[in-house]
Amino acid sequence: MSSILIVTDAWHPQINGVVRSIERTAEELEAIGIRVEFLTPQAFKTLPCPTYPEIRLSLTHRGIVRRKIEAFDCEHLHIATEGPLGLLAASAARKDGRPFTTSYHTRFPEYVSARLPVPLSWSYSWLRKFHNSGSGCMVATRSLEQDLRERGFLNLMRWSRGVDEELFRPYEGSVLPEDLPRPVFMYVGRVAVEKNIEAFLDLKLGGSKVVVGGGPQLEALRREYRDVHFTGPKVGEELARYYSDADVFVFPSLTDTFGNVILEALACGVPVAAYPVMGPLDVIGDTGAGVLSQDLREAAEAALDIPREHCRKIAMNYTWAASARQFLDNCIAARDLHNSMIAEARAAE
Structure with a gap:
């Protein structure tokens, strides 16, 4: 396989794991x-997603897509998201008999139910x-694969994630205010309702709490939690330096399918509480690079004792090169499956 087209509704200016x-x-x-090409909302007129204006919804129709x-003339089509572009691309592919894969990045039903009174069963059915x-549908973890299989999803394929070990590493010095009490408990990611951030902000912890990221809840949380240090969104080396300055990375989400930020924190030598x-x-899991507990405060305090060098060692098991190879193998397997099914159908005629 020499060329792949990725269709995604999630694109810049969004800053997220997808x-x-x-x-x-x-x-x-x-x-x-x-050769990798992208079809994104940047190719169309868009409107902001209700409650989440950073997400742009493409205004187009199946014929244009x-x-x-x-026009991209790629061997394989991968649809990364279930938004307007993803739906139209899938419809066009089915009409043309074109093989395609999808990926399940976000627990969308839980995301919707956090905002609207929509039953989970309706969203999962769709x-x-x-x-x-x-x-083929690519999933990041064994837990997600098992969950979706039990819900009737078919042709599930594993596609793990990686971390940039050169960018995300321990740094010398501090980017946080000098008068910020230690230890520092930090959250990095979208500041949105589905991330369950208040579960972290409400914890009774010594030291300081820091939130790095932007999103629709940022200003409201800033007003409500005046003792928390909110930095706004950070990227690149500046983001890595913030990670490195934390003593514990607190991940309060209950709806993520993987959590790229967990790997980034570990690569910077920061233990995780979740x-x-x-x-x-x-x-x-049982790697010893973090503490998992239903009592998030207990987990955060216990994680302070974890050696930072061990955290980075665990993160080094994940590389983007291996992730990309897994993605490519899935695309090839999906194409072969599609061709095999066509051959069987023709033989049965």
Whole structure:
């Protein structure tokens, strides 16, 4: 396989794990000679997503998306998200008999139910139909794979994640205010309702709490939690330096499927405190690089004793090169499955 088109509704200016994952995967694929193209909301007129204006919803129709897919002339189509572009791309692919894969990045039903009174069963029914219409659905962890299989999702494929070990590493010096009491308990990520950030902010902890990131809840939380240090969004080396300045990384989310930020924190030598749920269970598990507990305060305080060098050692098990190779193998397997099914159907005629 020499070329792949990735269709994604999640794109810049968003800063999240989906965007970072597909960008880094593309970089690694291009390094081994695979041409990677993107079809994103930047190619269309858009409108902001209600309650989350950073997400842009594309205003287009199937015919236009279909023609753009054809113009890219790629061997394989991968649909990264279930938004307007993803839905239209899947519809166009089915109409043309084109094989495609999807990926399940976000626990969308839980995300919706945090905002609207929509039953989880309705959302999962719709998502199951969408992802099962392709030749393979890529998932990041064993826990997610098991969960989706029990919900009737088919052709599940493992696609793990990586971390940039050169960027995310321990740094000397501090980027936090000198008068900020230690220890520092830090959250990094989107500041949005589905991240369950208040569970962290409400903890009775000594030292200081720091929140790095932007999102629709940022200003409201700033007003409510005046004793918390909110930095706003950070990227690149500046972000890595913030991670490195923390004593414990607190991950309060109950809805993430993986948590790229967990790997980034570990690579910077920072132990993790989290709930024993999907994502933390898969990445931290029994590695000793963090503490998982239903009592998040207990986990945060216990994580202070974990050696920082051990945390980085665990993170080094995840590379973007291996992640990209796994992604490519999935694309090839999905194409082969599609061709095999066509051959069987023709033989049965």
